[in-house]
Amino acid sequence: MATRLETSIGKRRHKRIKMVLPVKVSGRDADNNLISELAHTLDITPDGARLGAVRHPLKAGDKLTLQYHQRKLQFRVVWVKAMQGTREYQVGLEAVANDSWGIDLPETDLIDEYRTPVS
Secondary structure, eight states: OOOOOHHHHHSSSOOEEEOOOEEEEEEOTTTTTTEEEEEEEEEEETTTTEEEOOOOOTTOEEEEEOOOOOHHHEEEEEEEEEEEESSSSEEEEEESOOOSSOOOOOOOOOOOOOOOOOO
16 A cells, blocks of 8 residues: 555655755644744755755644745645654645745656566
8 A cells, every 4th residue: 555655755746856956944743833944945946845854753743834035935844744853854845835946847747667666
């Protein structure tokens, strides 16, 4: 049986673009505490991102604001993965609004190449 992460991976509208960008993350964590921390993207798409170095526990559905330079972008947490041996998380995000990163991204309307493993 495929996990939620595996089933959502094959449904991406855009191919991920590896890009490490420093961001300020603000919002509320899984315990409803206000958070404001520095993290970075691992990759981005026009309508999402994968964050690394997140130190607060989050849950799917949490709303976050990322600040990149002077831009503030609104996202919803789609998935969270605890990184083994650290107190950090990777977080998958989906854009809530049609905000732009302010970066010229290559054409990314490609079919996602991920295939769910067959057991």
